[in-house]
Amino acid sequence: MSISESRQVLRGVGLDSGMIDDVIDDFCRRGYLDDSALAGVLVTSGVERKGQGRVALSRALAQRGIPRDVIDAALDELPDDDDERALEFARGKARSMGRLDPDTALRRLVGQLSRRGYNGAVAMKAAKSALREAAFGGPTSGVRFVDSD
Template sequence: MESFDAPDPEENRKIAAESLVRKLRTRSLSISEARTVLKTHGLDGAQIDDVLDDFTRRGYLDDAALASQLVESGSQRKGQGRVALSRALAQRGIPRDVVNAALDELPDDDAERALDFARTKARSLSRLDAETALRRLVGQLSRRGYNGSVAMTAAKTALAEATFGGRPSGVRFVDSD
């Protein structure tokens, strides 16, 4: 008859740490996300804290660096505003003070970034009537985390530029003489 002993706590810790390393190879994790990974391996609170402390000391886990990276990529690549960035960081379990510090590094140019995004979208809305185009563009900006007044101003400006600089609309009368 086989005897089933309880798993060796040190072996269990090692397996959990290896699992966390595999996850970190594919994607940066917040400390909160890493804690969740370790919990799935049945470690107790002290063991989890020990692994997290070790990974943090080695620089594998760094909420501040991750927050800065996410703010940079979210604002530059995705054109996200502060609200969307804050929400994304909070969803990753990054503490509020770290989120605020990362957002403080961001230049206060929400209006400019919103306008840049709106300009890229305005041309594709040219086939719509002005009211529908404005409503859709403001919606897109709002979903990207820009507040109402910034979204409205950027949308109006971009649509006006697209209309003014775009192809003329309406009927043309040509003198045939």
């Protein structure tokens, strides 16, 4: 739990603000509550298990009542690889969209990426690349050969 969530629970059981502060201080001192550690765990989990982007991670941490400076510090620990994570997620989804027309597949994939917290440009780029790869059977090298005939 975050410190903010803990405060809410303690308010719910009827403790006054002075007692709540004492309990929170004691729990922080003992290491039972640590917003920085919680933010780190949630960021790692969001990236590894859910494939979330920075926007979704930031929103999830804020909803837990974690302070903005702690959120920023946790996100700063992430490598700057939103493009790679978005593409990896999109590749997994693109394989199942082969039966859809290209516009529908692109729209759905961009929507899925956006809901995971990737910004519009990153989502569009990843979706287009993944759908192109799926259509041609694998990652492209970026090298194109043109017939001279």
